[in-house]
Amino acid sequence: MPSNEERRQAAREKLAKQNERRESDARKRKVKAIGAGVAVVAVAAVVAAYIWVPAGPRAPLRVAAENKYKSLHVTCDFGDRDPAADARKNLDAQKKQIATMRTQIADAQKRLPTMPADQQASFKQQIDAAIEQTDASEKTIAEAEKQLPQLDRLAERNKSLTKPEGKDVPNTGTMTGTITTNAGPIGFELDRSKAPCNVETFVALMQAKFFDATTCHRETASEAADKKSGLYVLQCGDPSATGLGGPSWTSPDEAPKFLKPATAEANPMAASQNVIYPAGTIAVANANQQSNPQTGQEGTYNTGSSQFFLVYKDTTLPANYSVIGKTDDAGLTVLQMIAKKGIVPKPGDPAPKPGTPVTDGKPKDPVNITTMALAGQ
Numbered sequence: 001m002p003s004n005e006e007r008r009q010a011a012r013e014k015l016a017k018q019n020e021r022r023e024s025d026a027r028k029r030k031v032k033a034i035g036a037g038v039a040v041v042a043v044a045a046v047v048a049a050y051i052w053v054p055a056g057p058r059a060p061l062r063v064a065a066e067n068k069y070k071s072l073h074v075t076c077d078f079g080d081r082d083p084a085a086d087a088r089k090n091l092d093a094q095k096k097q098i099a100t101m102r103t104q105i106a107d108a109q110k111r112l113p114t115m116p117a118d119q120q121a122s123f124k125q126q127i128d129a130a131i132e133q134t135d136a137s138e139k140t141i142a143e144a145e146k147q148l149p150q151l152d153r154l155a156e157r158n159k160s161l162t163k164p165e166g167k168d169v170p171n172t173g174t175m176t177g178t179i180t181t182n183a184g185p186i187g188f189e190l191d192r193s194k195a196p197c198n199v200e201t202f203v204a205l206m207q208a209k210f211f212d213a214t215t216c217h218r219e220t221a222s223e224a225a226d227k228k229s230g231l232y233v234l235q236c237g238d239p240s241a242t243g244l245g246g247p248s249w250t251s252p253d254e255a256p257k258f259l260k261p262a263t264a265e266a267n268p269m270a271a272s273q274n275v276i277y278p279a280g281t282i283a284v285a286n287a288n289q290q291s292n293p294q295t296g297q298e299g300t301y302n303t304g305s306s307q308f309f310l311v312y313k314d315t316t317l318p319a320n321y322s323v324i325g326k327t328d329d330a331g332l333t334v335l336q337m338i339a340k341k342g343i344v345p346k347p348g349d350p351a352p353k354p355g356t357p358v359t360d361g362k363p364k365d366p367v368n369i370t371t372m373a374l375a376g377q
Contacts, residue, residue, distance in 0.1 A: 076197035080163075083154060083240075151245055166197070179331070179372045182366075188326065189328070190324055212371050214239045217238055218362060232311065235285060243307075245307075254322040261276075278314055283308065285308060309321075312336050
């Protein structure tokens, strides 16, 4: 049996071992805590380097992603407009021009008796032609003034529209949809890569049902003198059906650079070369005017908006009209059936000569758009 002294010695040894284990465990915990703290600091340093230091280890990936995003988007400058106010301004300017013409005609009539006899006949013909042209212009103005109430109603309707912001507009991708008309459905495909800003306008307008319950107000079938080109379109997109209406903004010009030239040789004197808009093309109408250096008249640009034309036969025009898409084959057939029914003069247009077809007017059978929407809307 162990003595008391032996038992005390065994207890002291056991306690010493327990103390050694506790100290060892404490040291291990301290090392782990220090290691974890270092790891947290290291991670924080890496994150800080990524966020604040452009030359951080992930910066090239971020820059590449940003550049990729920018290459797939554009910024669009949508201008403000007021169709009713613009129409009144233009009519006032035309009235002033007519007043000037009337004064010049009156002066010419006073000079006529004083001219040599052999020149009086041709000079009188010029005066008569000027009178006829001025009278026709006054009739056109009178008809346009009748349309002002329609533009005023459209202005009220436009107050509910929201202009697109124009930021980060996609420049790739296609969308399909249908123009449902009383003449039949016209399927279409919009292509953002051809005119992203103009497509953005049409997407916004379709979402707002801007085109629903409207009429296609113009149709043309004019053959050029060379018998090889012409203008063959159905024009729609104006709720006022006046040819002057649209929303409260305009879209920037996006000239089509992918269309084939109308002639083998370009005209170096032309501001814009003629190209072929193939049958089935959907393009945006505009009221652009080229500048005239000789008269000092400034050009007018970026006037496209909601009005669009559907090409039912290859058409030759300057490359000034933004192409937003194309119809499908069945839709083109519907357009060609509409064209076969003919054209009638618009109100105020002179009556055609007997036996002469009308080449610029409105569809003989009205073409009404019930809805115009993208697939899934």
